[in-house]
Amino acid sequence: MNERRMKWMLWIVVLALGLTACEKKPDAATGAGGETIVRIGSVSPLTGPQAHLGKDNANGARLAIDEINAAGVTLGGKKFKFELLAEDDQADPRTATVVAQKMVDQHVAGVLGHLNSGTSIPASKIYADAGIPQISPSATAIAYTAQGFKTAYRVMTNDLQQGKVLGEYAVMKLGAKRIAIIDDRTAYGQGLADEVEKAAKAAGGEIVAREFTTDRSTDFLAILTSIKAKNPDVVFYGGMDAQGAPMVRQLHSLGLKAKFLGGDGVQTTEFLKLAGADAEGVTGSSPGLPIDIMPGGKEFREKFTAKYGAIQNYAPYAYDAARAMVEAMKLADSVDPKQYLAQLPRVQFTGVTGQIGFDEKGDIRGGAITLYRVRNGKWEVLETVRGEAPPAM
Amino acid sequence: MDILTQQLINGLVLGSIYALVALGYTMVYGILELINFAHGEVTMFGAMICLAVIGALAGNGTGLDGGVIVLLGLLAAIAVCMAMGFLIERIAYRPLRRAPRLAALITAIGVSIVLQNLAMLIWGKQYVTFPPLLPLVRYELGGAIITNLQIFIMVLSCLLMAGLLVLVKHTRLGRAMRATAQAQDIAGLMGINTHTIISVTFVIGAALAAVAGVMVSAYYGLAHYYMGFMLGLKAFTAAVLGGIGNIAGAMLGGLLLGVIESLGAGYIGALTGGFLGSHYQDVFAFFVLILVLIARPSGLLGERVVERA
Numbered sequence: 001m002n003e004r005r006m007k008w009m010l011w012i013v014v015l016a017l018g019l020t021a022c023e024k025k026p027d028a029a030t031g032a033g034g035e036t037i038v039r040i041g042s043v044s045p046l047t048g049p050q051a052h053l054g055k056d057n058a059n060g061a062r063l064a065i066d067e068i069n070a071a072g073v074t075l076g077g078k079k080f081k082f083e084l085l086a087e088d089d090q091a092d093p094r095t096a097t098v099v100a101q102k103m104v105d106q107h108v109a110g111v112l113g114h115l116n117s118g119t120s121i122p123a124s125k126i127y128a129d130a131g132i133p134q135i136s137p138s139a140t141a142i143a144y145t146a147q148g149f150k151t152a153y154r155v156m157t158n159d160l161q162q163g164k165v166l167g168e169y170a171v172m173k174l175g176a177k178r179i180a181i182i183d184d185r186t187a188y189g190q191g192l193a194d195e196v197e198k199a200a201k202a203a204g205g206e207i208v209a210r211e212f213t214t215d216r217s218t219d220f221l222a223i224l225t226s227i228k229a230k231n232p233d234v235v236f237y238g239g240m241d242a243q244g245a246p247m248v249r250q251l252h253s254l255g256l257k258a259k260f261l262g263g264d265g266v267q268t269t270e271f272l273k274l275a276g277a278d279a280e281g282v283t284g285s286s287p288g289l290p291i292d293i294m295p296g297g298k299e300f301r302e303k304f305t306a307k308y309g310a311i312q313n314y315a316p317y318a319y320d321a322a323r324a325m326v327e328a329m330k331l332a333d334s335v336d337p338k339q340y341l342a343q344l345p346r347v348q349f350t351g352v353t354g355q356i357g358f359d360e361k362g363d364i365r366g367g368a369i370t371l372y373r374v375r376n377g378k379w380e381v382l383e384t385v386r387g388e389a390p391p392a393m
Numbered sequence: 394m395d396i397l398t399q400q401l402i403n404g405l406v407l408g409s410i411y412a413l414v415a416l417g418y419t420m421v422y423g424i425l426e427l428i429n430f431a432h433g434e435v436t437m438f439g440a441m442i443c444l445a446v447i448g449a450l451a452g453n454g455t456g457l458d459g460g461v462i463v464l465l466g467l468l469a470a471i472a473v474c475m476a477m478g479f480l481i482e483r484i485a486y487r488p489l490r491r492a493p494r495l496a497a498l499i500t501a502i503g504v505s506i507v508l509q510n511l512a513m514l515i516w517g518k519q520y521v522t523f524p525p526l527l528p529l530v531r532y533e534l535g536g537a538i539i540t541n542l543q544i545f546i547m548v549l550s551c552l553l554m555a556g557l558l559v560l561v562k563h564t565r566l567g568r569a570m571r572a573t574a575q576a577q578d579i580a581g582l583m584g585i586n587t588h589t590i591i592s593v594t595f596v597i598g599a600a601l602a603a604v605a606g607v608m609v610s611a612y613y614g615l616a617h618y619y620m621g622f623m624l625g626l627k628a629f630t631a632a633v634l635g636g637i638g639n640i641a642g643a644m645l646g647g648l649l650l651g652v653i654e655s656l657g658a659g660y661i662g663a664l665t666g667g668f669l670g671s672h673y674q675d676v677f678a679f680f681v682l683i684l685v686l687i688a689r690p691s692g693l694l695g696e697r698v699v700e701r702a
Contacts, residue, residue, distance in 0.1 A: 185672055210664070216623070218613045221403040222658035223671045229396045242520055246613050254399070255531055255538045274615055276525050302645035 007203065035079040038335045040065065040325065041103040041124070041169030042318070043096070043113030046088035047214060052312050054115055057137055058086040059308040061112045068326050070188045074324070076333050082326070089114050093122045100126040109335050110325045112318055117141030122151045133341050135325055137317035140264075140287050142191055145361045153358055155321045155351070156314070157287035157367030159188065162263060163195020164386045165369040166236065166285050171203035174259055174283070176233035180209040182223065182247070184239035189215070191262045193238030200236075208232050220247045224254055232258045240265040245274030253276050258360060259283065267372055267379060289353060289368045289384055291316065296352035320351035327356075356388075395536025400659045401652060402534070406543045406612070408651020409550035413605035413643045414628030415550075415635070418555065419643040422632070423574045424594050426494060430501040431481055433625015434508035435474050435599050439606030440616040441512055443470040444521050451524055459526030463611070470603040478599025482592055510616040527611070546608050553601060554644050560597075560656045561640060570594060574638075627678075634682050636695025645693060654678045659683030 042061045044054035051082050074081045089096040096119035110133045114120045120139035127134040128149035145152050158206040170176045181194035187390040197207055208230040211223040231329050235258045237244050244266040260282045267284030327347045332340035348357045350362045357365045366386045372379040414436055421429045443466035485504050489497045530541040561567035562667045572580040575592045581587050610616040635646025657677030663667050
């Protein structure tokens, strides 16, 4: 290699380094009114069978961003305008990591998402490595915030909190002294059942049986028979409706008098269809609140439906997630992820869905659970339970 | 003690359903030495067709009694499944009569996949529910509870199995079936139309499968396009346990498998001190199968009875 070529090579290397250095600077695009544009990502399935839920989440976030922009944001003496970058992860874990990397490459200031636990968890590593805060509106799996990432937050009640409420409810409200627990050995069913067991024991209940099945079984007579011998007051099932429904039927056919209790896998309309008359009196729980019970629910519904049509499910949570992110930016007086990430634990405000504040893991404090009971073939709201109250600030 | 009785009842009901399906496997194997893997799917079709008929009749205000509607559904399921059994043999297996046995086996797997996907196209991936047309009555029996449906399942299975035994042992058709099973070519030379006999065997097996399918869906309250796979696998296991090709063996194997599963699920946790949970009930059943096959490679009743059908 001669000297001249070496020089050229050196120039190219220097140029490339310079370019990457430029790229690392925060986006400095300017809006029409002289404001600096800041991008916030929203990731949810926008295509496929969950598309209606995904669009709902994106619209919830968009509504919040539009309102915040309309009110005007001035941080560190500079005017800012937020822009929502909504991407599709198809509810697929692999696509989720690709989209997450795209978000990082686009230098978003933060990510609202993902919708599913299965996508939020793999994506969270990518955001954590890039130091970008992530607030999921709807992921409930315990693992999401249990990985120890400082960037992973959520505004939805997790399965641990749900299990705790269910366990305490069984002992205190249903008056159960003897509790039998069945789970389907999936990450969801087992995780929920373990928490119910812990909470029920702590509340003074006795676990008289712990049985297992699979998420494909239809015959539970054998395990229900051995449970019957232990004479429980309540039978809890951690699993889905397709097993829960035949289980409650078989429970009745064996003449078991125990009350049947399930989590959000059981609290579905499909369960009502499958269990028929046997569904009557079954108690089920679901994380979060029904829109009518949310503190800002009515107002939110009016605003949302005027712009985007009917609310599907998690839009109010996406709205609160967006507000929580901007709230942290205000506390830090900066849109720089490094600066405002440290302020996220201090966020405290009354959102649409309730009081928003995070614990040290990034989970919502005092996350709400709604308990339902089947009456006349419909899930009726029984009561809403909140976890530990947010600390006074 | 009442717990043991209850587990035995659970197991016998489940086992009598397994036995009905296992008969279809064993009869076809006895005659053709073919494992008809599509048999589980025929069971599923039986359940689905019965539910389709029930759905059409129950919601229309025909004023028919619940029992009559279920009976009509059952008859429709039997009729359609018999036609299916005939067509499967005619279209998929007869052209391969002289082909290597592996070709027929792979065809059987293919037919199974085709039928499963056909059911998925017709009825979707959703669970279909069995409407509560039959009033459930519970009886006390030595501290255990037995429902009218469980009694009905066991009695009907026993009658069908007894009927089949009489048919095979004491009628001209049965003698022709046994002859075909022993030596197809010789039976042909003796004036037996072996093609017809083989068709009849498939049709009888399919009819029993249809009854079993309706029983399963009524018992558990639901049906699903995928239900035939596991049921077929269990019934096939039952047939092997009893000695495949042997009719009495299939009945014994079915009942035994049901009882083993039930007792396994009920007591495995206590037996292993909580090391293995009740979700290992299938493992327990297959473990027993392996033990039996080590001791008696041809199954419990295999070889003892010379004649097959």
